Amino acid sequence: MTAPLLEVSGLETQFATRNGVLKAVNGVSFAVRRGEILGLVGESGSGKSVTGFSLIGLIDPPGRIAAGSVKLEGRELVGLAPQELRAIRGRRISMVFQDPSTTLNPVLTVGVQMRLALEAHARLSRREAQARAIAALERVRIPDPARRLEAYPHQFSGGMRQRIAIAIALLHHPDLVIADEPTTALDVSIQAQILTEMKALARERGTALIWISHDLATISSIADRIAVMYAGRIVESGPTAAVLRDPRHPYTRGLLDSLPAMAPAGTELAAIPGTTPALDHLPPGCPFAPRCFAAQPRCVEDPPEVIAGARGYRCHFPLGAAA
Ligand code: ADP
Ligand code: MG
DSSP states (O other), rough: OOOSEEEEEEEEEEETTTTTTEEEEEEEEEEEEEOEEEEEETTTTHHHHHHHHTTTTTTOEEEEEEEEEEHHHHHEEETTTTHHHHHHHHTTTTEOOOSSGGGGTTSSSSSHHHHHHHTTOOOOOOHHHHHHHHHHHHHHHOOOOHHHTSSSGSSOOOOHHHHHHHHHHHHTOSEEEEEEEETTTTTHHHHHHHHHHHHHHHHHHHHHHEEEOHHHHHHHOOOOOOOEEEEEEEEEEEEHHHHHHHHHSSHHHHOOOTTHHHHHHOOOOOOOOOOOTTTTTTOOTTTGGGTTTTTGGGSOOOEEEETOOOEEOSSSSOTTTOO
């Protein structure tokens, strides 16, 4: 049994707001092994992005990591000095965002940006940097890469810009890539292509991937394991096939039932009733209880985290768990 590449335990990230403390991440624990693809899924506002940012020290005041631990191969990252975190970001852990313009500077050519990204962590000659940039663009299937290095971001389509952001994230052969809704802004066919290619790249290199998405269909097509997030907590996790076949948490069941591909043809999709709770006004106990078809009086008490083999869930009345 090898130690995980990344081990997150009891992570709490909070924002001080006018209304009090908002617990965006409220006791999150999970691990990612080398080469594994973990899908983090949940409705908008459930704390997925804040989780991703917390892992690499990108939480700025009024936000702070209030508790917990993030270990990369046993080394604690929470509390590291900014320059130590910078040395890890981009080189050991890198991030791909929904909007590639977060990564790409509009006034620099792609070639200059890639060279700057390379020089941040490696000493290379111009020629070496150029060769590595070309190879990186080839890997993400940018046609005619040597010539395209001279172009500016706006001269590429949205899908191509995202490929370039992915190429930059992969430049230093990181151990872990955190991809936060990287295909959400793209049209469906481009989404599918990028998903497939990124999975292949991760597999080829043994790169671990945390793929964040609000879309369970996307997550199920890429992830080895799924973690379902609700109101700042992971409410269910396990191997993708097992979670899809036989979800334990009523929230996961609800997400599945609202997927077009899962419903028998001609039937109506079942949306989960109600809306996600405000994180600064959470109900007591299970935050999903007010929307849950299986809720009972006991759900006003905090459900314990149950670990059963490769699966975990936080629910007093899990579905099908007796089997
Ligand atoms: P998701 O990515 O799952 O859609 P986020 O992680 O972006 O959700 O947000 C989780 C919660 O944290 C939301 O309620 C959001 O309003 C809050 N939040 C995120 N960033 C900040 C911030 N900089 N200041 C205050 N609240 C924030
Ligand atoms: Mg988000």
